[in-house]
Amino acid sequence: MSRIPAAMRENNRHPVPHFDQEEFLYRRIPPDCWDDPAAPIDVNAVNLPDISVGRSRFGHPEWLRVDIVIDAAGQKHERYFEQWAVIGFKVNDIPSERWADGVFHYTFASFHDPEEHNYPHSEIRCFQNGVHVNALEKLPEEMHLKWRELLLRSKTIFLKPRQPAAIRQTAPVSHKPELPIPQ
Amino acid sequence: MVKNTLIVPEPMLTYAPGVPVVLSHVPPKPSGNLVIQFDVNPDFFASSSRDNVTVDIEESTDWGQLFAKLDGLLNLPNGWDGYRAAPPNLTGRYYARSFLQSLAQGNYVPYQVVPSVIGGVGVNRRRGNKKVYVEFNNNGKVHALYSDGTSPPRVEQVQPDKSGFHILIRRMRAYLDE
Numbered sequence: 001m002s003r004i005p006a007a008m009r010e011n012n013r014h015p016v017p018h019f020d021q022e023e024f025l026y027r028r029i030p031p032d033c034w035d036d037p038a039a040p041i042d043v044n045a046v047n048l049p050d051i052s053v054g055r056s057r058f059g060h061p062e063w064l065r066v067d068i069v070i071d072a073a074g075q076k077h078e079r080y081f082e083q084w085a086v087i088g089f090k091v092n093d094i095p096s097e098r099w100a101d102g103v104f105h106y107t108f109a110s111f112h113d114p115e116e117h118n119y120p121h122s123e124i125r126c127f128q129n130g131v132h133v134n135a136l137e138k139l140p141e142e143m144h145l146k147w148r149e150l151l152l153r154s155k156t157i158f159l160k161p162r163q164p165a166a167i168r169q170t171a172p173v174s175h176k177p178e179l180p181i182p183q
Numbered sequence: 184m185v186k187n188t189l190i191v192p193e194p195m196l197t198y199a200p201g202v203p204v205v206l207s208h209v210p211p212k213p214s215g216n217l218v219i220q221f222d223v224n225p226d227f228f229a230s231s232s233r234d235n236v237t238v239d240i241e242e243s244t245d246w247g248q249l250f251a252k253l254d255g256l257l258n259l260p261n262g263w264d265g266y267r268a269a270p271p272n273l274t275g276r277y278y279a280r281s282f283l284q285s286l287a288q289g290n291y292v293p294y295q296v297v298p299s300v301i302g303g304v305g306v307n308r309r310r311g312n313k314k315v316y317v318e319f320n321n322n323g324k325v326h327a328l329y330s331d332g333t334s335p336p337r338v339e340q341v342q343p344d345k346s347g348f349h350i351l352i353r354r355m356r357a358y359l360d361e
Binding site for chain 1: 256261262266297300307330332338
């Protein structure tokens with residue numbers, strides 16, 4: 001039986017471009033990066049754009065623990081990321097722009113990018129002078145760690161490693177996280 | 184002891200149980216080959232397992248665990264972060280190992296040795312609110328982040344050799360301990 005709630009699926013819904021500045025973007029964190037709830041999470045767990053996230057307007061933090069993954073043979077499988085941590089960033093806290101050499105203007109923004117099984121799926125993307133780019137390739141390397149550290153500082157922890165959570169079956173009523181997460 | 188030199192394609196580079204291996208400080212070639220110096224029979228490399236690692240450092244059990252964890256990171260699968268992260272490769276591991284050896288010489292113990300979701304290895308040390316996080320990218324670049332959680336973070340590129348790592352450790356001590 002699938003763990004993916006029916007309310008999490010796209011169900012022919014269209015993307016909603018607008019993000020409230022107080023809306024959270026959730027991201028699951030692997031145990032290889034953070035396995036001790038008493039230890040701090042570090043910048044090694046924070047990626048550069050494009051960053052896949054789930055938006056709080058349409059999903060709960062624990063929904064990040066279920067996903068469809070593609071194996072080496074190209075087959076899709078449902079995977080349950082049991083005991084993985086989930087953190088979140090407010091849209092307003094994403095480091096929004098950087099300049100390089102006074103010429104290259106890098107901006108960062110959130111985009112709703114629904115998937116068939118995952119309507120809340122969104123991405124934080126990077127733009128160089130308005131053109132969508134792969135930040136790992138285009139962003140000056142000295143900016144990489146700074147940007148990731150600034151994003152990390154703004155995090156909110158929603159699920160610690162190994163924290164039990166029941167997966168809610170109904171969608172949230174607003175962008176505001178509905179806490180506590182039921183066990 | 185006579186030193187030999189061998190160029191080993193990345194997929195073949197493994198270690199044998201009980202065999203001390205000394206990596207030289209020759210930067211890896213972009214092709215993915217590592218130039219290594221060794222004081223053992225090269226036949227060891229052909230038949231041994233990556234899981235059985237002995238490093239050429241006489242240190243405490245904790246240091247051994249750190250080196251073992253570093254070596255184990257190579258076994259992470261693609262997408263180990265639940266998304267699309269590549270595992271650390273031999274280049275990232277090579278420089279991280281060299282840095283750990285420099286730390287071990289001064290018994291300056293890191294807080295964590297961890298994989299990085301951007302592809303590479305991270306080594307950090309913390310004191311109070313301060314931390315220094317050193318990232319060894321799979322592309323051979325090394326950067327150090329100095330952060331106290333509130334001031335603007337500072338990032339420096341690190342020269343990935345013994346000299347560069349010794350300078351880095353001095354700066355880490357100055358930032359964290361003085």
